[in-house]
Amino acid sequence: MTEPTAHRPDDQSGSTVCVFAVCPASAAPVLSGVAGHTGGGPVRLLTAGPLAVVAQNVPAADFAPETLPERLGDPAELERCARDHHAVITAVARTAPVVPFPLATLYLSDERAVAAVAERARGFVRVLDRLRHRTEWGVKVTAAPGAPAPAAPELAAAPADGRAYLARVRGRQQEREERQEVAWRTAERVYAAVRRTAVAARRLRPQDPVLGGGGPRQLLNAALLLDHHRAAELRELAGTLAADPAIARHARIEVTGPWVPYSFARLDQCDEEERADAVL
Amino acid sequence: MTSTRRTLQPLEAYEPLEPYPPRTANLADILERILDKGVVIAGDIKIDLLDIELLTIRVRLFISSVDTARKAGIDWWETEPALSSRAARDALYDENKRLRERLCELETTSDHRRDRHKESETA
Numbered sequence: 576m577t578e579p580t581a582h583r584p585d586d587q588s589g590s591t592v593c594v595f596a597v598c599p600a601s602a603a604p605v606l607s608g609v610a611g612h613t614g615g616g617p618v619r620l621l622t623a624g625p626l627a628v629v630a631q632n633v634p635a636a637d638f639a640p641e642t643l644p645e646r647l648g649d650p651a652e653l654e655r656c657a658r659d660h661h662a663v664i665t666a667v668a669r670t671a672p673v674v675p676f677p678l679a680t681l682y683l684s685d686e687r688a689v690a691a692v693a694e695r696a697r698g699f700v701r702v703l704d705r706l707r708h709r710t711e712w713g714v715k716v717t718a719a720p721g722a723p724a725p726a727a728p729e730l731a732a733a734p735a736d737g738r739a740y741l742a743r744v745r746g747r748q749q750e751r752e753e754r755q756e757v758a759w760r761t762a763e764r765v766y767a768a769v770r771r772t773a774v775a776a777r778r779l780r781p782q783d784p785v786l787g788g789g790g791p792r793q794l795l796n797a798a799l800l801l802d803h804h805r806a807a808e809l810r811e812l813a814g815t816l817a818a819d820p821a822i823a824r825h826a827r828i829e830v831t832g833p834w835v836p837y838s839f840a841r842l843d844q845c846d847e848e849e850r851a852d853a854v855l
Numbered sequence: 856m857t858s859t860r861r862t863l864q865p866l867e868a869y870e871p872l873e874p875y876p877p878r879t880a881n882l883a884d885i886l887e888r889i890l891d892k893g894v895v896i897a898g899d900i901k902i903d904l905l906d907i908e909l910l911t912i913r914v915r916l917f918i919s920s921v922d923t924a925r926k927a928g929i930d931w932w933e934t935e936p937a938l939s940s941r942a943a944r945d946a947l948y949d950e951n952k953r954l955r956e957r958l959c960e961l962e963t964t965s966d967h968r969r970d971r972h973k974e975s976e977t978a
Contacts, residue, residue, distance in 0.1 A: 591900060643902050654882055661885050675893040681900040691896055702894065713884060782883050831881070837888035842896070 590616070590632040592682040595663045595675070597692055597699050600627040602671035609666045612637075612659050621685050623692040626699055629667055630688055638681055668835045672707045674699055675837050698842040708803050711839060712832035714769050714813065715782075716762040716795035719825050754825075761825045762794035765816055772809045773799035777838050794826060798838035806833065 593612060598604065600622055606629070611618040616632040636642060647653045657678065664675045682688035692699065770776040781793035801809060810830060817828040890904055 594898070597894075638900070638902075640900060640902050644904060647904065653886075657882065657885050657889055660889055661880070675889075677891070677893045677895055678889045679898075679902045679904065680896065681898045681902065683899040687899055691898075695896060699894075779887060782887070831884055834880075834884075834888065837892040840892065840894050842894050 589635055591635045591638050592685055592688050593631050593633045593638065594680045594682060594688050594692075595629045595631070595660060596667050597623075597626050597628055597674045597676075597703075598667055598671040599703060600625055603627050604629075604667045604670045606666065609663055610659065611663050613655065618663055621689050623689045624696050626692055626696055628688055628692050629663060629673075630685070631663075633681075638679065643679060664835050672703045673835055674702050674706070674840045675835050695842060702840055702842060706800075706836045706839065709774065709800050709836060709839075710803060710806065710833035711836040712773075712799045712801055712806065712809055712830060713834065714765070714795065714797045714799060714809075715793060715829045715831065716765050717791040717793050717827045717829070718758050719823070719827055720791055758794055758825045761822050765822065765826065765828060766795055766797055768816060769797070769809060769812060770799060772805050772812060773801050775800040775839055779838065791827065798834075800836055800839045 593615065595611075595618070600620075603620055604627075606618045606620065609618045611631040612633050614634050614637060618629065618631045621628040621630050637646065647656060660678050664673060667673045682691065766776075766778070777798045779796045779798055781796045799809070813828050813830045816822055822828070
């Protein structure tokens with residue numbers, strides 16, 4: 576009997592198994608041309624019952640708890656690592672439904688990785704079924720840059736006295752608050768409209784405005800899970816909303832995607848989020 | 856065969872309507888997804904990744920300011936420990952060096968004192 580040695584990692588001690596994603600074994604993707612992490616071996620598939628585990632051997636020294644966080648402290652390295660990880664998952668998603676893993680899910684051996692996935696096979700099958708023929712889209716709403724200056728004809732004139740000055744300051748403060756309130760309400764309106772195209776929706780934490788540059792404030796950072804055939808509908812709707820003068824005056828709408836459904840790949844309470852979100 | 860097909864059929868025409876755009880996506884969008892989202896199952900090796908907010912801030916700060924700042928001859932981030940792991944290392948190294956020097960200094964003075972003490976005893 577001959578041992579199938581072709582895909583065995585040559586040095587078990589010097590490498591760690593990095594897992595990117597899980598997909599159905601029956602829809603095994605073609606991984607040639609997918610590089611994975613720098614310095615690692617070929618990206619390959621491990622079989623865990625009905626599932627395929629997308630994995631790669633990576634240098635243990637680069638992915639150790641002591642070295643990896645430090646490596647990711649370097650923005651160029653972080654970007655490379657993030658994009659490499661994302662590219663593997665995206666490549667798998669072209670031909671198969673996929674459950675993505677977060678960056679740096681690491682195992683000591685193929686056997687350990689397979690065991691960890693096999694243990695939760697039923698959960699994975701459920702999530703894969705739910706994500707089938709669906710993609711994630713991002714809808715971001717930011718405050719319009721040149722927020723409308725409400726009519727204030729007397730603004731140019733110097734204040735007559737202290738009281739007038741205070742009144743003006745108060746007025747400006749109030750005006751700012753009102754503007755903010757309107758911007759938030761606009762974002763809510765956009766969210767309510769776009770989530771009707773989705774089977775599930777989640778609000779992600781708004782991203783910070785670009786530091787230093789004083790970029791626009793983000794009012795909404797939503798993730799939507801859409802059936803494939805409704806993507807065009809979302810884009811069209813976003814276009815219509817963005818063109819609506821009542822919205823355009825206060826907010827900008829940006830649609831990103833399609834994304835692999837990262838935000839909806841959860842083994843726990845996968846049906847809970849819509850209900851939880853509806854309470855908001 | 857039929858039972859697996861029911862739950863895990865391969866997809867005919869799974870291809871999304873539009874191809875996924877891996878290279879063009881905004882880094883902050885990718886980071887928030889690959890650090891915070893996806894199915895989390897315990898790995899054998901526990902990596903404590905930096906907080907997404909902190910990472911995003913760092914990255915944005917670098918992206919938005921490096922070029923303009925370099926042009927203006929500003930390079931403070933390279934020596935700011937909170938922003939550069941190299942600077943953090945350098946700061947530790949400097950501190951270590953200062954402590955060693957101080958220790959050396961203290962040892963020498965205490966040696967001197969002991970010597971002087973001994974001298975006065977023998978005298």
